[in-house]
Amino acid sequence: MIRLEHVSMKFNLGIEKEYSIKEAFINFFKPKKNKKKKEVFWALKDVSFSVKKGEVIGLIGSNGAGKSTLLKTVSGVLKPTKGKIIVNGVISPMIELGAGFDAELTARENIYLNGAILGYSKEFLDEKFDEIVEFSELKDFLDAPVRNFSSGMTAKLAFSIATIVNPEILIVDEILSVGDIKFQEKSKNKMLEMIKGGTTVLYVSHSLDSIRELCDRVIWLEHGEIVKMGDTEQICKEYYRKQMGKELKEKAD
Amino acid sequence: MIKNILVNFKRYSFLMRQLISRDFKVKYKRSVLGVVWSLLYPILMMVVMSIVFSQMFRFKVDGINYLVYLMTGIVMWQYFSEATNNAMTSVVSNFALISKVYIPKYIFPLSKCIFVGINFVLTLIPWLGLIILTQFGLGEFPASINWYYLIIPYIFLCFFLFTVGVGLLLSCVSVFLRDVFYIYGIILTIWNYFTPVFYSIEILPQKLQSLFQLNPLYQFITAVRSIVLYGARPSFMTLGIIGLIGVGTLVVGSIVFKKNQDKFIYYI
Numbered sequence: 001m002i003r004l005e006h007v008s009m010k011f012n013l014g015i016e017k018e019y020s021i022k023e024a025f026i027n028f029f030k031p032k033k034n035k036k037k038k039e040v041f042w043a044l045k046d047v048s049f050s051v052k053k054g055e056v057i058g059l060i061g062s063n064g065a066g067k068s069t070l071l072k073t074v075s076g077v078l079k080p081t082k083g084k085i086i087v088n089g090v091i092s093p094m095i096e097l098g099a100g101f102d103a104e105l106t107a108r109e110n111i112y113l114n115g116a117i118l119g120y121s122k123e124f125l126d127e128k129f130d131e132i133v134e135f136s137e138l139k140d141f142l143d144a145p146v147r148n149f150s151s152g153m154t155a156k157l158a159f160s161i162a163t164i165v166n167p168e169i170l171i172v173d174e175i176l177s178v179g180d181i182k183f184q185e186k187s188k189n190k191m192l193e194m195i196k197g198g199t200t201v202l203y204v205s206h207s208l209d210s211i212r213e214l215c216d217r218v219i220w221l222e223h224g225e226i227v228k229m230g231d232t233e234q235i236c237k238e239y240y241r242k243q244m245g246k247e248l249k250e251k252a253d
Numbered sequence: 254m255i256k257n258i259l260v261n262f263k264r265y266s267f268l269m270r271q272l273i274s275r276d277f278k279v280k281y282k283r284s285v286l287g288v289v290w291s292l293l294y295p296i297l298m299m300v301v302m303s304i305v306f307s308q309m310f311r312f313k314v315d316g317i318n319y320l321v322y323l324m325t326g327i328v329m330w331q332y333f334s335e336a337t338n339n340a341m342t343s344v345v346s347n348f349a350l351i352s353k354v355y356i357p358k359y360i361f362p363l364s365k366c367i368f369v370g371i372n373f374v375l376t377l378i379p380w381l382g383l384i385i386l387t388q389f390g391l392g393e394f395p396a397s398i399n400w401y402y403l404i405i406p407y408i409f410l411c412f413f414l415f416t417v418g419v420g421l422l423l424s425c426v427s428v429f430l431r432d433v434f435y436i437y438g439i440i441l442t443i444w445n446y447f448t449p450v451f452y453s454i455e456i457l458p459q460k461l462q463s464l465f466q467l468n469p470l471y472q473f474i475t476a477v478r479s480i481v482l483y484g485a486r487p488s489f490m491t492l493g494i495i496g497l498i499g500v501g502t503l504v505v506g507s508i509v510f511k512k513n514q515d516k517f518i519y520y521i
Contacts, residue, residue, distance in 0.1 A: 012519060116271040
């Protein structure tokens with residue numbers, strides 16, 4: 001379903017400095033050895049793993065460990081510097097919801113725009129329109145421009161659009177904490193429903209509780225490398241011990 | 254390869270339509286007259302321009318209707334400058350989206366060229382209206398109406414391809430070098446004066462005239478003018494050159510864009 005082979009991702013941190021024509025010009029005439037050395041940062045280093053169909057994989061690690069970069073390479077936004085990524089199936093990326101909204105447009109118009117960005121067809125959106133509206137609980141605000149929405153309302157709308165499909169692969173970056181508690185519960189159930197339906201999921205979260213609840217396997221990333229990969233309970237415990245210096249409480253149930 | 258491109262086009266045509274209709278909605282969102290402006294604006298522009306150039310400066314081109322001459326130039330120039338300008342900023346201004354969802358990036362400059370193109374087609378209505386009015390005595394000479402008008406869509410198509418090519422190039426280069434935003438503004442101003450929009454190339458010395466022929470915009474505008482004003486079919490050579498300019502620029506633009514598009518994301 002998803003296979004990553006020795007994937008590495010390089011960023012040039014110094015790139016900011018070469019933005020202007022002046023810098024580019026000066027750099028052009030500098031002798032080779034005097035050239036400013038670009039600061040290189042490897043966001044991912046030789047990451048390999050594979051995910052079977054229907055598996056739910058959790059990604060954990062501290063901020064800047066490379067989790068989001070990993071999701072972006074899988075969804076095709078970033079092309080890896082080295083290595084190969086093989087993905088079979090339709091991906092629905094839920095990375096930062098609502099990126100495709102235009103604040104000037106109404107909710108109704110944005111459903112179509114954002115749907116198109118996520119790759120849905122017009123017929124599909126026509127058919128699912130009511131369902132999206134109902135799930136988002138925003139029926140009364142359909143013709144108001146999104147610029148007047150609160151951030152919670154925007155997030156609810158975005159979540160409803162992104163989850164209306166039954167994708168073969170779902171990429172989720174910390175979005176279950178969207179909206180009010182009622183909506184949070186609803187969105188979690190929606191996720192569970194999709195997982196039960198056989199969707200393959202890559203799930204990033206800092207909430208170990210939800211990771212333990214949802215995931216079959218966990219990958220622990222640190223500094224762009226896989227520290228450990230395997231059984232959810234075991235790795236969550238180790239991760240917690242390493243980060244907090246104390247033991248993780250047993251699962252509630 | 255062609256098949257791949259077409260499949261890709263079809264797959265993203267709904268997104269393209271959405272982006273274009275977004276542009277329209279946003280453009281006219283809070284105006285009372287809305288889309289009517291697309292028609293009204295060029296008409297008012299024509300009135301102002303005709304007063305400035307034919308009444309105040311008393312520009313003239315011998316033997317033809319100067320108003321039609323001027324308007325053909327202005328309408329086409331406006332399309333080119335607005336479309337390329339919009340296309341240039343389209344990739345950078347959609348970075349928020351590009352960094353989060355996978356979308357083929359050529360969609361942004363292309364949709365801008367189409368969006369401005371629809372406006373351009375709307376401006377052709379008052380333009381044609383003007384040509385008809387000259388038949389009833391507007392200006393000193395009537396414009397010509399003839400069968401060669403059927404060639405005009407071909408010229409506009411090549412003109413569009415040329416514009417898309419330039420737009421792709423600019424949007425790609427401006428990602429790496431934001432200075433291009435300002436540089437291109439200056440280039441456009443210079444280019445405007447070196448394109449015979451409101452004057453005739455014949456007032457220039459012979460040597461300069463042949464130099465001006467190298468300007469692609471001159472070729473496009475002149476081809477349309479020769480049909481509309483002189484009732485003459487542009488030579489097959491000219492039509493061939495126009496086609497070559499259009500397709501050639503598009504191919505060059507596409508190749509440069511495709512080669513660099515994977516690097517865009519590092520320059521956010």
